[in-house]
Amino acid sequence: MHWKVFALCIVPICIVFISLCLGSTGFLSLSDLFRYTYAALAHCLGQDVTMQDTNMETILWQVRLPRVLLTFMVGAALAVAGGVLQAVFRNPIVDPFSLGISSGAAFGAALSMLISLIPLNLSAFMFGIIAVLITYLVSRGGTRGSLVTMVLAGMIISGVFTAFLTVLQYLSDPYKLQAIVQWTMGNLHTASWHKVQQAIFPITLGLTIIIAFRWKLNLLSLGEQEALAVGVNPKIIKLIMVGAATMITASSVAAVGMISLFGLIVPHISRMVFGPSNSIGVLANVSIGGSFLLVIDNFSRTLLPFEIPIGVFTMMLGTPLFIYLMRKNAINWNG
């Protein structure tokens, strides 16, 4: 177990360094990267160490570093959000996407891009919350909500918000239309320090809350009555967890758009490696989620002469997993 925990810390750091070396303007060797890092650190301390290639320096600090940081944050956020939602709703096939949070947040973000009444982050969060609330209420209405109804409700709500988004796209001018369309496919290439600044606060806050209460996810995933049975009111902790998960999802969507199914894939990988307990699972989701999205992004940047939108990549990876889970009967349909 110890080497696994060790790997959780080391692997992301290595992948961050490798990702910094890759890019369309050329590959850096690790030793070059360290020289640039050294120069930058020296610069911060007031010493002037001049590098030969100032272009590369700019690309490294203004293009690659913010992109790598943002990608890691978003990957960690989506993976953790997926893991939390799977635990809270006791359902291994839910994720921010299938519960409608992503679509709701994307609509909110697009709306704010079109009519800037409220800040983009806030608008994305609000509509993300609205979407997950409607999903929850629809699936609970009438008879006792089963897991199937929840996924179906999520699909419908997701569809409704996608439809609204289409209306917005129809109404917007070509420039904004292009931005919105790129959004829906995931657009990590627009990463900037500004976006990092916008996303870092809500994502760090949400992750901190979830990490602090992560053990209680085990309790929640046994069911509401089992929580009451040992004297815990599950409602409050459920609310905190779903709220935090929605916040980090919405912030991710606001920063880089929709990255479909990523939040579904990673928790399964974490469980395969570290077992089902959320005590370690949440931390694993941070590490694996961040690293894995960086790896996928590295492929999408370098595989072809042009960039493949990352949302396309994750959808292609997620679909077979979803089908596998359905076939394997890993889903407890009645709980």
Add this chain to the structure above:
Amino acid sequence: MQAIELKDIIFSYGKELVLDKLCASFYKGEMGVVLGRNGSGKSTLFHILTGIQRDYGGTLRVNGHDRRRIQKGSKDSLRIGFMNQFHQTTFPFSVFDVVLTGRASFSRFGPSKADRDQVRAVLESFGLLPYKDKPYTELSGGERQLVLLCRVLVQDPDIILLDEPTNHLDLHYQIAVLDNLKKLVDNGKTVICIMHDPNLAFQYGDRFFVMGDGKLRSLDSTTNDHKREVLEQAYQVDLQSVVVQDKLVLIPKSKLSM
């Protein structure tokens, strides 16, 4: 001292009256047993006692406090643990992790070493320590039930409510469970069990009730013959009574002529 006092409890599903002005008292440091036929309203009563079902009429007091007003999760509140009949889970948590969740009301964040020790001790007392790393989802129905019981006990509850704690269990574990409950009762805990087997009930219980017509009928301070008659009526079966070591044993008679 009264641990639980039920007064004029009324409950209905739609138009069907399930509990009709039910009155009963359960006392502290005793094992109270509720017998009765399937569908007689035992589980409904259980859900009212546990606080899951709140839409009832009448008053239910636990240690003198209105049940509806007892806050869950506050540290100084009375701890009421209960175990449901059915449970399934999606994720293959280890036995240890499942039992550990029973300590959730004790810590704001993660479990402490003391919590883990407590879990170990409870698992040990049922001989389940070798199972601690086994996935809960791979256990048999009876083993799961034991694990859930451990989970309830690990929170050290003052009042323990159990809905058929011995179904699914083989004879060995039935006795293990009831012995453990008896020990808890001897240590001052209050246990209320819904049970199917009157003989096991008479062997371990202190106070007996039979559910029927929406009411609880007390079997205390009655003669053995009277107990037999009440149970014959409740279960619609002829019974033969034997007394073994001061305990009443009832043997059902087949309705076929043999």
